[in-house]
Amino acid sequence: MQFVLYFSDRQVREQLFAHVDGTRGLLLVTGVRHGPAMRSPEAREPFATLEFLHGRVLTQVLVADEGTPDGMWRDPLGDLADRLHPDSRDDAYAVTNGYLLLEDGRPRAVVRKHGLPADDLWFLEDALSQCSPRIPAPDPARRPGRKRPEPAPRAPRRPASSRARVEQEWRARDTPDPETTPPRGSRPHVPERKDAWALLGLERDMTLDEARKVFRTLIAGYHPDKVAHLAPEFRELAERRTREILEAWEEVEGALKPRA
Numbered sequence: 606m607q608f609v610l611y612f613s614d615r616q617v618r619e620q621l622f623a624h625v626d627g628t629r630g631l632l633l634v635t636g637v638r639h640g641p642a643m644r645s646p647e648a649r650e651p652f653a654t655l656e657f658l659h660g661r662v663l664t665q666v667l668v669a670d671e672g673t674p675d676g677m678w679r680d681p682l683g684d685l686a687d688r689l690h691p692d693s694r695d696d697a698y699a700v701t702n703g704y705l706l707l708e709d710g711r712p713r714a715v716v717r718k719h720g721l722p723a724d725d726l727w728f729l730e731d732a733l734s735q736c737s738p739r740i741p742a743p744d745p746a747r748r749p750g751r752k753r754p755e756p757a758p759r760a761p762r763r764p765a766s767s768r769a770r771v772e773q774e775w776r777a778r779d780t781p782d783p784e785t786t787p788p789r790g791s792r793p794h795v796p797e798r799k800d801a802w803a804l805l806g807l808e809r810d811m812t813l814d815e816a817r818k819v820f821r822t823l824i825a826g827y828h829p830d831k832v833a834h835l836a837p838e839f840r841e842l843a844e845r846r847t848r849e850i851l852e853a854w855e856e857v858e859g860a861l862k863p864r865a
Contacts, residue, residue, distance in 0.1 A: 607647040607656055607665045612676025621681045624666045626710055631663045631736055634705040636682050639669035650722035662739045724749040741829050744844050801853035813861040820854045
């Protein structure tokens with residue numbers, strides 16, 4: 606469930622407090638910028654995906670600052686932060702600048718905004734999974750900014766038979782050795798990035814509404830409720846596939862979105 610409150614509304618502070626006090630279960634509260642040429646806050650990421658995947662568990666309250674004179678003297682998020690953390694300026698500042706997670710009206714966590722919707726989504730799902738068992742944890746391997754671990758030292762290899770040696774040579778041609786330093790001036794092999802349109806099964810002459818219908822139908826097949834009965838490895842595959850679809854859709858949606 607999603608709610609959008611606007612700074613220009615004189616009752617925005619009272620409405621925000623009412624949502625915080627009256628919502629049972631998990632609640633996400635955050636501030637967003639909003640203007641005439643922008644999509645409605647609830648249709649943007651990561652909020653749209655959170656609603657699609659976890660709307661039955663999570664309520665969202667998005668407080669939109671339109672930057673108009675009507676709302677310039679109001680600071681509903683600042684008022685909420687002071688109410689929750691009257692003795693900590695740092696905690697109050699984090700509330701006004703991040704994603705606030707509450708449960709039954711009590712603060713549980715504040716997730717820092719990272720700028721990219723896909724990054725914010727990963728950290729939000731990670732925090733939410735620690736609050737509710739109904740929300741699966743994101744794939745650790747997909748953590749934004751995560752560095753790959755250094756390869757472990759290899760034990761000396763025993764001499765191989767001629768047939769085994771041939772098989773090893775063929776495997777080595779297909780699988781680069783991470784410990785091997787390429788010759789000076791050569792470029793490392795970079796896997797070819799999948800075309801976002803092909804990954805989603807979209808035609809480039811589609812309208813935004815047509816593409817959105819295909820996207821929603823595709824991602825619905827990987828909803829956590831539909832794969833919950835599967836083995837862990839299949840649930841991980843479904844989660845990775847969901848990430849690929851979301852990243853591809855972000856690219857396609859940006860290309861199809863009318864320019865202001």
